[in-house]
Amino acid sequence: MGPAGRTLLAWDFDWSLIEENSDTWVIGQLGADEIYRKGREAGMPWTQLMDHTLREAAALLGRTREDVEAALQATPLHPELADLLRAAAAVEGGEAVDIVVLSDANTVYIDTILAHHGLRQLVAEVHTNPAEWRGGVLRVGPYHSKPHSCSRRCPANLCKGKVLLELLERRRAAGRQYSRVLYVGDGRGDFCPAVLLLHGGGTAAGGGDAAAADGGGGGSQSPCGGSGNRVYARQEYPDGLPCSLSVMLRNEAHGDGGSPASASVAAVAGRQAGAEAEARVVPWRRPQELAQLLRRELHLAA
Structure with a gap:
């Protein structure tokens, strides 16, 4: 007791x-695994990698805020x-x-x-980590700035x-x-x-x-x-x-x-x-x- x-x-x-891992779950749901893989191979720190992958998923794959939110709502x-x-x-x-x-x-x-x-x-x-929508793209930054x-x-x-x-x-x-x-x-x-x-x-x-x-x-x-x-x-x-x-x-x-x-x-x-x-x-x-x-x-x- x-x-x-x-x-x-x-x-x-x-x-x-x-x-689940919400970061990799969303990436998978967006079909952005190849973008993620290349960024990881380039040695990007994790938070920067998430920000990069989401930006590229919007720019190259046309993924929208609605797509991200649907992935999040499906998270187990x-x-x-x-x-x-x-x-x-x-x-x-x-x-x-x-x-x-x-x-x-x-x-x-x-x-x-x-x-x-x-x-x-x-x-x-x-x-x-703080995140916000900018022009329909989710941007992610680090919790500690120092x-x-x-x-x-x-x-x-x-x-x-x-x-x-x-x-x-x-x-x-x-x-x-x-x-x-x-x-x-x-x-x-x-x-x-x-x-x-x-x-x-x-x-x-x-x-x-x-x-x-x-x-x-x-x-x-x-x-x-x-x-x-x-x-x-x-x-x-x-x-x-x-x-x-x-x-x-x-x-x-x-x-x-x-x-x-x-x-x-x-x-x-x-x-x-x-x-x-x-x-x-x-x-x-x-x-x-x-x-x-x-x-x-x-x-x-x-």
């Missing part, structure tokens, strides 16, 4: 809340997760649940998909650990304190916030801006590193391939990841703390399993 008090339920979006989102969000958002009083999304997709994709399923009003904040100083292999355009710390600090300053954070993710970009929640702010971003946002190397403020936090890490995709987050957390817990993150956690937390943190990582494979796990944690009726 989790601790009493308000909960922050933080979601990654692709392969976590939805059952499991009904049990939609029901879970509705049930979680309906909890009132001291044990209420606030829902946020931290994603490397973009604002138009997430807002459109959530609105299509009647869920957008349930999500308090969405933090993702370096984020994170050493946990976050993409240059988005450090979710920094975003999460700033969100928690901003809400705490406004008088909203959380007893715990439940984080759902699958990929490399989810590793930074996961380690932050399992081990605390002092190890959040290699001493960079994210750590400073939580008070630096001193004791981290709850719920960062708190015993009530849980990381719901997807183990594998529908095709059976392992998810990066679960692999990275397993390597980090056993100190065999060969990365600065593994070394810093081993030095600061120690083996016993690492084992305790690993016990707070909840594995899942399919969305209906995740829905059941979260309902149990939040004491929601099935």
